[in-house]
Amino acid sequence: MKMNNIFVYCELTEEGKVADVSLELLSKGRKLAEQLGVKLEAILLGKDIKEAVNQLSYFNIYKIHCADDDRLFPYRTLPHAKLVQSVFENEKPEIALFGASSVGRDLAPRIASALRCGLTADCTSLEIGDYEDKKAGKTYKNLLYQIRPAFGGNIIATIINPETRPQMATVREGVMKLDPLTSLNQPQIQEIDLSLLTSVEEVVRIIDRHIDPPKVNLKGAQIIVSGGYGMGNKENFGLLRTLAAVLGGEVGATRAAVDAGFCDQERQIGQTGVTVRPKLYIACGISGSIQHRAGMDQSAKIISINNDANAPINAIADYTIIGDVVQIVPKIIQYYKQHSK
Amino acid sequence: MSFKIIVLAKQVPDTRNVGKDAMKEDGTVNRGALAAIFNPDDLNALEMALEARARIPDAELSIITMGPPRAASIIRESMYRGANNGYLLTDSRFAGSDTLATSYVLAKAIETCQPSLIFCGVQAIDGDTAQVGPQIAEKLHFPQITYAEKLESVDTKKIRIRRRLERGVEMVETSLPALITVHSSAKPCRSRHAKLLMKYKHARTATELQEEKRDYTELFKKRPDLLIQEWNADAIQTDMACLGLNGSPTKVKKIDSIVLTQKESKVFSNADTDIEQLVMDLLESRVIG
Incomplete structure (x- = not known):
């Protein structure tokens, strides 16, 4: 047939x-x-x-x-x-x-x-x-x-x-x-x-519409610093913006972090967000649900920063740092500034 | 005839708070370990429906839910927040329905109610498909407005809704009847009202009444509004070929539990020297810098 x-x-x-x-x-x-x-x-x-x-x-x-x-x-x-x-x-x-x-x-x-x-x-x-x-x-x-x-x-x-x-x-x-x-x-x-x-x-009429120009381009970013629910609060999440700015990357987030109000939905990475393939993906306070991994597991290099040594994200990470993300991120910024010149 | 509003709500396993015991050792899902909750988007839909009812004189708001007998708690929960009554669609012949078969059953039930407005959540957290709302609208030949974020205005003839799109918002208006799917960015649902909680705490389905130790006969004679209607496949005159697995064009070929392929991962401690080493490694390999 x-x-x-x-x-x-x-x-x-x-x-x-x-x-x-x-x-x-x-x-x-x-x-x-x-x-x-x-x-x-x-x-x-x-x-x-x-x-x-x-x-x-x-x-x-x-x-x-x-x-x-x-x-x-x-x-x-x-x-x-x-x-x-x-x-x-x-x-x-x-x-x-x-x-x-x-x-x-x-x-x-x-x-x-x-x-x-x-x-x-x-x-x-x-x-x-x-x-x-x-x-x-x-x-x-x-x-x-x-x-x-x-x-x-x-x-x-x-x-x-x-x-x-x-x-x-x-x-x-x-x-x-x-x-x-x-x-x-x-x-x-x-x-x-x-x-x-x-x-x-x-029968359905469009009365009015306001469409913004595209703001973030996560798909095109070479470096993505991404945060999960483990960031704890919106203020801590701000640390990731600093790290992303220093490294010349973009900020991403998990659905849990978006739901918790830490970050805008347009930065959500995963099955119900954007799929990305950057050169470097830094996963901060992200446990790594399958939906999230579906959106980032083709990244060339993955760093996981997590206080849980058994977080599923660590299994797909090239580098894992075990510890408190809130203390570790500023240190990365510090050492990057120190050595990058 | 009064103006009827229907809210479609679903009881879902709380997949957003999956604990370590949610998976059995053989890799299958341990449904018993997950709490059953009111699907979050459906609560937003209930709120929008309550607002619509407040703007239309003599409007009646009914909840319809499809699920096992225990899903009656979704209807009670809605009544505590202002719904007038509810219908539980429950039948073992509904089991195994995909979105198409589900929308068929719900559409048949809705037809018996003849509503002017239907509200439901955009999607349920256990499937995230967002398909059932539009599929019901098609079956009823209703226009649909998806991703509703705000009720702008409503009367007995038309409704105006602000929709949330990826990059902005859109204001649309349609004549009634219509089906609206409500987005999570819409106003959260009001909490339970103490008076309504007192009024409806004894609301029960016929199945639940049979299991009650206490005798509700006298109470229900005085208060027929406490009876939550239960409908099976026959009550809504469904065609058996459209139900359950038979009525579902999609089949699950296989289910895989998640197997993580372990990468050769370098593990660093949070000691300063370790972090410095990692940053230098990355700079050296030109991953950053």
Whole structure:
């Protein structure tokens, strides 16, 4: 039986560019498509999307399904859901990938529900593999393994959708590697029929919006000084800002530290935050839950500073300092200043 | 007919405070070791719903929760904070439901209530999927407003909500009915009200009444509002093919416990000489500097 193609829903940034998370998914989608011997297709909905369409020439995309209309930007659930659903109903994708952003997490479940197909949120890895259903005596070839930490990160689950299509998954920004090709290709352009949109899709109106320019660029930082709940309080967390400033890095945080109010959410690293791959990651007062490690374990060098010698983070650290982080960080600053000249 | 508001709430294991005994020796989760709590985002949703009810004359606020019989405590907790009543969806045939099957059951229950507004948390801490809210909205053909942070205005015809996005905020308005998923950055839930606690502390489901030693018959005759409704799969007329494992397109292929691959880690003490040595190592290998 011939397998259908892989689709990536591409979302647009405020500046009218294709979002990084979508480009990362196109990079992953291309590799999955090669592995399965199928083609990669993209969906792009917005207004004035010409420039964005041009951005999609480096991913060996076979076809872009697009629509250019005032009603499609800024993103609203119902018009996007209606059009994406119609594309999926016509094209019957094998796999459909969405960014796990405020857009993708709003849209993907609505579509999965309408098509009655399975959806896995916040995958940290996507692989292709087989599945043998022993009870039913059936073997499924080349399914999408949707891999994610589950149950508060105490386990890792591999989820599959044996029967329903598309196999849908959302993935956070930074989890997949951005890997455009050097050679250009010219995707076919397929205009989506806008007459599908009716007044029903217009019930939600955007009255006003304030979108800030991006402030922190954790993904691009070479050095990240990151703090966990073990920092104790907001004042102690300030020490990490000093260390980051001295080393020329950025400050990151665990979800527990963000929840405790030590740090802004935009600096959260982990499964439900940003995934980073810096040259050096200094983990301060971080025990190292699987969700946090999923966002930083590909760092080139990891230093853990922790008073618990058995903290799970130490197992993946290149250097571990056992002791009170509040005393140790100022010493690092001191010795760095002393020796760096 | 009065204006109905539904809040969807879930009882979840407190995965944020996982102790050392949360994992069994064989690597499986020891659910018994985790406390069952009111899902945090759902408390924000309850607060927003209570605010909405205050602005609409004669509005009624009901809680719906799906879970085992002990999840009735979520409904009582909501009543102590101002909910009018609640429904517990409990049936062994619901077990094993993924988000799609869960949203099907909840949508069927909601249909019997005919609400104008539904509030729920963006996500539950045991799964973090954020899928059930939008999936219910789709099944009911309601518009959805996700990531709600503030209730700006509401009347019997429309609602205006401020949404929290990654890089900013957005004000949106929709006509009713509608489903709103409420973000953790929204106003925290008010605490229990002493009077309501006294009023509803004896609220029980039929299952709980059977286990009570004391006889509640007289009390419940006088106070029928103390009975928390329990609904099973038949009460909400569900199609068995859509429930539990049968109704769940996603399957768990395997579960791995976390195995840490130990790196060759250099361990330093907090002595000054050790820290100085580490800084010099890093400078030498050009990791910093």
